[in-house]
Amino acid sequence: MSDVNVIDGIDYGPLAALVGTWKGDKGVDKAPEPDGEEKNLYYETIIYEAIGDVDNAETQNLAVLRYHQVVSRKSNDEVFHNETGYWMWDAATGTVMQSLSIPRGVALLAGGSVTEFDTSKEIVLEVKATAGETTFGIVQQPFMEKNAKTLSFCHTVSVEGDKMVYSESTMLDIYNKEYDHTDRNRLTRVVG
Ligand code: HEM
Incomplete structure (x- = not known):
């Protein structure tokens, strides 16, 4: 256990690098339109809070961050994406998980593994x-399942000190085609 990842006695592993308030204004969104696609430049704030740990079946222990992401279009300053969820760390297996919910009636649980990390460097x-997967899967309301189905989600986050870069690929089945809805941004930690 590295002390640098311990907050209030709980080891958050690689997730310790995320804790704080982040802002970025270099966002690029590519989203579907009936006749093609739209590109939106955006700015956003993401807040990650260390909220403690949970025990599952008296065996598994997860350290948990809660987050909230609010994204605004540069062109009109309107919020056009609002997302909330949790990041979880299972130190015993090196598993990292992100659950998220967006107010379109779509929620998911994504997973991955982190075998080696050093939060004093890049994580x-x-x-x-x-x-369709029952473990790291996606659930959606009937309208979305039928008309704008999320097929898969892949999210990469890199953090080095107070700099973060992320990219997301959300594969959609919409307007009778498969579409790769992408988002990326660079953020700076403004509150630790
Ligand atoms: C920074 C992150 C994101 C931004 C800025 C964003 C933005 C957008 C925009 C502009 C659209 C086009 C329709 C509209 O104008 O409302 C859209 C559609 C959609 N997004 Fe996202 N999105 C983001 C992340 C996600 C994520 C993480 C998911 C799901 C895992 C998702 C699922 C969808 C779905 C299902 C649609 C189709 C709905 C439609 O176009 O009618 N998005 N998004």
Whole structure:
């Protein structure tokens, strides 16, 4: 256990690198349109809070961060994406998980593994979820399942000190085609 990852007596492993308030204004979103796609430049705030640990079946112990991401279009300053969820760390297996919910009626649980990390250097988290899977999977309301189905989700986050870069690929089945809805941004920690 590295002390640098311990907050209030709990070891958050690689997730310790995320804790704080982050802001970034270099966001690029590519989203589907009936006749093609739209590209949106954006800025955002993401807050990650260390909220403690949980025990499952008196065996598994997870350290947990809760997060909230609020994204605004540069062109009109309107919030156009609002997402909340948890990141979880299972030190025993080196498993990292992200659960998220967006107010379109879509929620998912993505997972990945982190075998080696050093939070004093760069840490990289990569998690994936796939529709139809019962473990790292996706659930969606009937309208979305029928008309704008999320097929898969892949999210990579790299943190080095107070700098973060992320990229997301959300595969959609919408407007009778498969579409790779992507988002990426660079953020700076403004509150530790
Ligand atoms: C920074 C992150 C994201 C931004 C800025 C963003 C933005 C957008 C935009 C602009 C659209 C086009 C429709 C509209 O204008 O409302 C869209 C559609 C959609 N997004 Fe995202 N999105 C993000 C992340 C996600 C994630 C993580 C998921 C799910 C895992 C997701 C699922 C969807 C779905 C299912 C649609 C299709 C709905 C439609 O176009 O009618 N998005 N998103």
